Amino acid sequence: MKVLDAEFTQGFIRMANDGWEQGWHERNGGNLSYRMKESEVAEVKDDFSNGEWKPIGTTVPNLAGEFFMVTGSGKYFRNVIIKPEDSFCIIELDDKGENYRIVWGLVNGGRPTSELPSHLMNHEVKKLKTNGAYRVIYHAHPANTIALTFVLPLTDEAFTRELWEMATECPVVFPDGIGVVPWMVPGGREIAVETSKLMEKYDVAIWAHHGMFAAGEDFDLTFGLMHTVEKSAEILVKTLSMTNVKRQTIKPDEFRELAKDFKVSLPERFLFEK
Numbered sequence: 001m002k003v004l005d006a007e008f009t010q011g012f013i014r015m016a017n018d019g020w021e022q023g024w025h026e027r028n029g030g031n032l033s034y035r036m037k038e039s040e041v042a043e044v045k046d047d048f049s050n051g052e053w054k055p056i057g058t059t060v061p062n063l064a065g066e067f068f069m070v071t072g073s074g075k076y077f078r079n080v081i082i083k084p085e086d087s088f089c090i091i092e093l094d095d096k097g098e099n100y101r102i103v104w105g106l107v108n109g110g111r112p113t114s115e116l117p118s119h120l121m122n123h124e125v126k127k128l129k130t131n132g133a134y135r136v137i138y139h140a141h142p143a144n145t146i147a148l149t150f151v152l153p154l155t156d157e158a159f160t161r162e163l164w165e166m167a168t169e170c171p172v173v174f175p176d177g178i179g180v181v182p183w184m185v186p187g188g189r190e191i192a193v194e195t196s197k198l199m200e201k202y203d204v205a206i207w208a209h210h211g212m213f214a215a216g217e218d219f220d221l222t223f224g225l226m227h228t229v230e231k232s233a234e235i236l237v238k239t240l241s242m243t244n245v246k247r248q249t250i251k252p253d254e255f256r257e258l259a260k261d262f263k264v265s266l267p268e269r270f271l272f273e274k
């Protein structure tokens with residue numbers, strides 16, 4: 001089967017375009033990666049041709065030999081739907097998890113996203129934590145979430161609690177909470193290490209004054225997670241635009257009731273008295 005005809009490729013393209021339509025991908029902003037199933041690799045491997053091995057920039061031994069679909073560095077999300085083979089690629093990792101080679105896509109040249117170290121280190125953490133269930137890592141620049149990094153304290157507690165309060169679905173959608181990375185230079189191993197540490201505990205990491213990373217099992221869950229966090233951030237931005245004092249909100253005991261009914265466990269460290 002051709003790569004472009006495969007169901008997972010169609011899912012990848014739709015998610016990239018959905019992110020573009022949300023306004024989260026100005027210019028070449030954002031990146032998306034998907035850890036392919038063995039059955040999906042087998043389905044499309046006749047369409048592969050092997051490029052040269054290149055260093056990843058970090059080491060991910062637990063991903064050795066795996067294949068990833070990943071957006072290209074400098075490529076625009078708005079073009080993914082019309083020029084897929086120019087906008088993203090499939091890469092194979094070597095048997096040590098130190099090098100990659102392009103086996104499909106980026107037909108006009110280029111390389112995978114500059115955030116490849118962050119993507120792969122997050123994939124490695126999530127693969128081990130979820131027994132292989134998680135397959136998607138997504139980075140975008142949603143404006144309301146970024147705006148909050150200028151006014152909320154840059155702590156996991158502040159972001160988790162404030163965003164939980166702004167929509168009742170939030171503690172059910174991200175019960176583990178949200179992590180925050182202070183401002184750092186993007187694209188390197190250092191920010192990848194900090195982000196992957198947060199991915200040990202959370203499915204969402206916010207990069208101060210930059211954007212958000214989300215992880216999930218499939219395209220729907222991962223896009224839905226980013227969408228839910230950003231919607232909640234939008235409600236908070238609207239509220240803060242009217243007043244800096246909430247007249248009423250959801251209280252710690254009400255979160256505990258919600259947790260019981262929806263069978264989620266909410267860490268007590270986020271249910272502090274204000």
Ligand SMILES: [Zn+2]
Binds near residue numbers: 030139140186
């Ligand atoms: Zn970015």
